[in-house]
Amino acid sequence: MTRPRQIVAFGGGGFSMEAGNPLLDDYVLGLATASGRDRPRVCFLPTASGDADHYIVRFYRHFHGGRCDASHISLFRRDRGVGSIREHLLAQDLVYVGGGSVISLMGVWRAHGVDSVLREAWEAGVVMAGLSAGSLCWFDEAMSGYHGECAPVRGMGFLPCSNAVNYDKEPERRPAFHAALAAGMAGGFAAEDGAALHFVGEELARVVTSRPQARAFRVDAVGGEVVELPLPTTYLGAAEPALVA
Secondary structure, X not given: OOOOOEEEEEOOOOOOOOOOOXXXXXXXXXXXXXXXXXXXXXXXXXXXXXXXXXXXXXXXXXXXXXXXXXXXXXXXXXXXXXXXXHHHHHOOOEEEEOOOOHHHHHHHHHHHOHHHHHHHHHHOOOEEEEEOHHHHOOEEEEEEOOOOOOEEEEOOOOEEEEEXXXXXXXXXXHHHHHXXXXXXXXXXXXXXXXXXXXXXXXXXXEEEEOOOOOOEEEEEEEOOXXXXXXXXXXXXXXXXOOOOO
């Protein structure tokens, strides 16, 4: 059976941002189990952090052998961790992209041909997920603020729209995104920390959250004005108990 193309783009969250809250990571790992393997194969790409050692260690602590068959690829090290990058990525059930600088990430991936391999893996049904730079990279355009001032950047274009992350955490992100949309950037989506956009194919299927109040939005320039539409969300945690009068 052909697996659907799926991308889960975190506004912020996961093991590197939400200590003790595994909801978003558990969600994408659950999607990976559709392969039918008892221990799905999960590959971490820490490129946007410069392959920071502490980041890789934290990944293995969370995605340990009791849950999955975990691996990583280092593009800044002589030992990449795998033989053929293409063969390894195509054999995965989930590719998890870490945060950091999306500009650096895109430059390194293009130099190594990783962007083309990721598209091939996505088309084959490998689930793609990530936060920060690992969220922005899947879109045609995105709003990056890693190096200070927010600015539009070009992503890989798997999803033909735009994206903004950390929408509640960084106050300059929203006005910069609105300004870019008003100047001609394609409409798209924005997600707060704790919210994740789950795309099936090129369409948004649902928004899931690891925090009850986390939000996501559809954002477009309409008639010279930027319109922000809140999207329905599904909280992945237990429902809060009802108050008894």
